[in-house]
Amino acid sequence: xxxxxxxxxxxxxxxxxxxxxxxxxxxxxxxxxxxxxxxxxxxxxxxxxxxxxxxxxxxxxxxxxxxxxxxxxxxxxxxxxxxxxxxxxxxxxxxxxxxxxxxxxxxxxxxxxxxxxxxxxxxxxxxxxxxxxxxxxxxxxxxxxxxxxxxxxxxxxxxxxxxxxxxxxxxxxxxxxxxxxxxxxxxxxxxxxxxxxxxxxxxxxxxxxxxxxxxxxxxxxxxxxxxxxxxxxxxxxxxxxxxxxxxxxxxxxxxxxxxxxxxxxxxxxxxxxxxxxxxxxxxxxxxxxxxxxxxxxxxxxxxxxxxxxxxxxxxxxxxxxxxxxxxxxxxxxxxxxxxxxxxxxxxxxxxxxxxxxxxxxxxxxxxxxxxxxxxxxxxxxxxxxxxxxxxxxxxxxxxxxxxxxxxxxxxxxxxxxxxxxxxxxxxxxxxxxxxxxxxxxxxxxxxxxxxxxxxxxxxxxxxxxxxxxxxxxxxxxxxxxxxxxxxxxxxxxxxxxxxxxxxx
Numbered sequence: 001x002x003x004x005x006x007x008x009x010x011x012x013x014x015x016x017x018x019x020x021x022x023x024x025x026x027x028x029x030x031x032x033x034x035x036x037x038x039x040x041x042x043x044x045x046x047x048x049x050x051x052x053x054x055x056x057x058x059x060x061x062x063x064x065x066x067x068x069x070x071x072x073x074x075x076x077x078x079x080x081x082x083x084x085x086x087x088x089x090x091x092x093x094x095x096x097x098x099x100x101x102x103x104x105x106x107x108x109x110x111x112x113x114x115x116x117x118x119x120x121x122x123x124x125x126x127x128x129x130x131x132x133x134x135x136x137x138x139x140x141x142x143x144x145x146x147x148x149x150x151x152x153x154x155x156x157x158x159x160x161x162x163x164x165x166x167x168x169x170x171x172x173x174x175x176x177x178x179x180x181x182x183x184x185x186x187x188x189x190x191x192x193x194x195x196x197x198x199x200x201x202x203x204x205x206x207x208x209x210x211x212x213x214x215x216x217x218x219x220x221x222x223x224x225x226x227x228x229x230x231x232x233x234x235x236x237x238x239x240x241x242x243x244x245x246x247x248x249x250x251x252x253x254x255x256x257x258x259x260x261x262x263x264x265x266x267x268x269x270x271x272x273x274x275x276x277x278x279x280x281x282x283x284x285x286x287x288x289x290x291x292x293x294x295x296x297x298x299x300x301x302x303x304x305x306x307x308x309x310x311x312x313x314x315x316x317x318x319x320x321x322x323x324x325x326x327x328x329x330x331x332x333x334x335x336x337x338x339x340x341x342x343x344x345x346x347x348x349x350x351x352x353x354x355x356x357x358x359x360x361x362x363x364x365x366x367x368x369x370x371x372x373x374x375x376x377x378x379x380x381x382x383x384x385x386x387x388x389x390x391x392x393x394x395x396x397x398x399x400x401x402x403x404x405x406x407x408x409x410x411x412x413x414x415x416x417x418x419x420x421x422x423x424x425x426x427x428x429x430x431x432x433x434x435x436x437x438x439x440x441x442x443x444x445x446x447x448x449x450x451x452x453x454x455x456x457x458x459x460x461x462x463x464x465x466x467x468x469x470x471x472x473x474x475x476x477x478x479x480x481x482x483x484x485x486x487x488x489x490x491x492x493x494x495x496x497x498x499x500x501x502x503x504x
Contacts, residue, residue, distance in 0.1 A: 003149040004172050005210060006075055008179075009035060012216040016190065021212060022065045024221040029065055031216075034072065039135035041073025041127070045104060046139055048123060053078035053143065054151055055103040056366070058096070058122070060086040060111035061200040063221055066127050068200065068209060070106045071154070073130065078143040079103060080152040082167065083201035085491060086111035094120055096157055096165055099367055106130070149173035155366050156203050158303055167366035168203075174306040175206060177359040179214045181330040182207065185311060186271060186297065188244070192217035193268070195242035197227070197251050202492045203303045204275065207246045227251055230260035237266045245269065246299075248276040248493040249283075250438075256283040257437045261290040275299035275308060277494055278406065278424065280431040282320040300326035300406060304375065304390050306360045309333050310404055321432040321471060325403035326396070333358040334389075335404070336381070342391060343380050351397045353410060357389040395422070414443045416450060417475050426450070426468075426476055433467045435460050438487050440495050441478065444504045452478035453500050455487045 009031070012021070017032040029037070045057065057074045061067040061083045074081040084096055086107075097105070097120040107115035108127035115124050153175055155167040182188055188211055196219050198204035212219040220240045226233040233255070236242075252274055255261075272287065272294050279298055288296065301308035312327025329335045337345060337352030346352035357379060364372035379387040395407045408424030415421075423441040430439040430452060439454040454464070461481045468477050482503075488496040 001149075002176055004075075004144065004147045004151075005153060005175055005213070006072070006144070008210065008213045009038075009072065012213055016216045019216065020218050022068050022219050022221070024064045025223055027065065029069065034069060036135065037069050037131045038072035038076050039137075039140060040133045041070060041106075041130040042076035042140065042143075043136040044130035044133045045073065045077050045079075045125065046136065047133075048125065049103045051139070051143075052103055053146060055079045056082050056100045056155060058082045058084050058100060058102045058105040060084055060105065060107040060114055062086055062108075062110045063199065063224055064108075064110070065221065066108045069131070070108075070127055071200075071209070074106070075153065076140055076143070078146060078151070080154050080169070082155045082157075084157070085199060085201045086114040088491075090117055092165065093118060096167070097122055099165070099167065100155075147172075149176065150363075152363060154206075156201060156303055166368055166371055168303045169363040169366045170206075170306050171363055174360050174362065175210050177332055178207070178306050178308065178330075179210045181332070182211050183214060185330070186273070186295070188215045188217070190216040192244045193240065193242050194219040195237060195240070195245045195247075196221045197245065197247040198493075199224075199491065203307050204246060204248060204492075207307055211246075227254055230255050230258045231263065234260060234264050234266055238264075238268065241268045242266070243268045244271045244273075246273040246275075249274045249279045250277060250489065250493045250495070252287060253280070253283050253438060256286040261286075265290050269294050271295045271297065273297040273299055275301070276492070278428065278431075279324050280320075280428075281318045281322055281324055282432055282434065284314065284318065284324065285320065288314075298324055298326055300404075301356075301360075302390075302392055302394075304362045305333075305356045305392075306362065309335065309356050309358075309360055312403060320434075321429060323405050323407075323428060325399060325401075326406045327403050330360075333360055336379075336389060337396060337398075338380070338391075342377065345381065346397075349397060351395050351407060354392045354394045354396050354404070354406075355389045356392065357387060361388060361390050412441075414450075416443070416448065419475050421450075421476055423450070426452070426472065426478065429468055429471050430454065430464060433464060435463060438495060440487070440497060440500065442497065442501055442504060444480070446504075449479040450477070451480040451482065451504060453482045453484060453487060455484050459483050 013031040013035045020028045059070045071081045104123045153172045155169045157165040196208040296314040298312040299308040300310045312325045334357040336355040393410045408422040412423040426441045437455040488499045490496040
């Protein structure tokens with residue numbers, strides 16, 4: 001019985017000790033060396049904080065292998081790691097640390113200044129000093145003997161409606177469930193070479209890290225700067241022979257907007273998997289035009305259900321204005337579509353809120369019972385024994401093939417001019433227009449107006465209206481149009497709706 005993700009690492013280290021497991025632009029580490037360094041980190045932490053388990057230990061992260069190695073060092077102590085981006089505003093980092101009250105905080109040379117600026121009462125550990133120590137195998141064995149698959153593995157912070165970030169706490173068993181499903185569904189093996197795009201405080205990176213060690217594979221960290229120079233990005237993919245990418249949708253959009261495949265294409269890609277935002281089919285069709293033999297997978301799921309609960313392997317042609325399905329549930333996952341009161345399932349082909357049950361569910365929000373109880377509720381269809389479900393806030397329905405179609409957020413549904421409107425439907429129609437690079441719709445409640453924020457090379461309000469007139473009723477047309485040379489993005493490579501809402 002598998003209880004701990006370290007079993008993946010240790011099994012792969014036995015089979016492929018000298019194989020590169022993680023690499024950035026400055027250095028790489030083999031499976032043998034990763035295991036050694038992680039155990040040294042664990043011993044150093046134990047000397048300073050004592051034998052503690054199931055406690056948070058923060059890691060100031062950058063796009064480098066030291067961050068990932070630090071994660072495994074924390075795991076060996078029986079505690080859970082909490083990645084915090086070193087470039088976040090000081091006030092936000094302080095609020096996270098105050099909420100966590102971590103047993104320690106790990107930093108390395110690139111995050112030294114950030115660590116020194118933190119005023120909260122927390123023990124700070126230098127990565128370079130920790131890895132220079134010696135492993136303590138007796139201590140490690142004692143910790144592992146206490147391990148449970150329900151032990152927390154990591155906490156990742158998401159934004160909170162009150163301005164206080166929420167730490168989503170995820171157990172070992174949930175990540176085991178995820179990467180085992182990925183291996184079976186997508187034929188991951190030791191020949192996979194992953195190209196990591198997501199920052200390490202974003203849950204998309206969880207799929208890269210743990211799929212790598214599960215399969216004895218290799219992961220290259222793609223430098224962030226390459227996503228603003230796609231020609232160099234393609235060179236990097238080819239140089240490293242990357243054959244599998246699990247990226248944010250916005251990363252694929254950037255490549256398409258730059259028409260990057262005119263001069264060169266990725267030569268080794270076999271799998272292109274994406275999530276985070278709705279994939280515009282015109283972007284997907286651009287990729288499919290140049291790379292027709294690649295497996296494309298639309299992944300869906302929030303952080304609270306450990307990255308993804310559904311998937312759709314793209315197996316047919318889609319028109320630009322069609323909705324791309326989010327597909328079907330993974331094994332060992334339950335999907336319910338509930339009514340607006342979250343009390344009963346909706347009927348066939350009716351719209352309902354996606355609610356999820358199974359081992360993939362997070363443990364809840366760390367040190368935040370109120371928000372946990374709001375989102376993780378008793379299954380209303382099961383009055384007989386405790387069974388939690390997570391309510392995503394996402395609206396969906398099943399199509400004629402039995403695949404789920406994501407439609408909108410619950411809070412994106414508005415009442416306008418007497419009509420109930422899904423803002424997501426407007427976004428799909430606008431993003432299908434060939435001259436639009438990206439677009440989102442928000443509702444100005446005070447002035448009762450639908451506001452379209454769009455990215456294009458020039459003002460094209462008339463063309464947008466003409467295009468929408470062919471597919472949407474007039475009452476769904478935006479009332480206000482705001483052109484951007486580049487829409488603001490948040491740190492997780494999604495369009496920053498919070499910032500745009502401030503501009504209403």
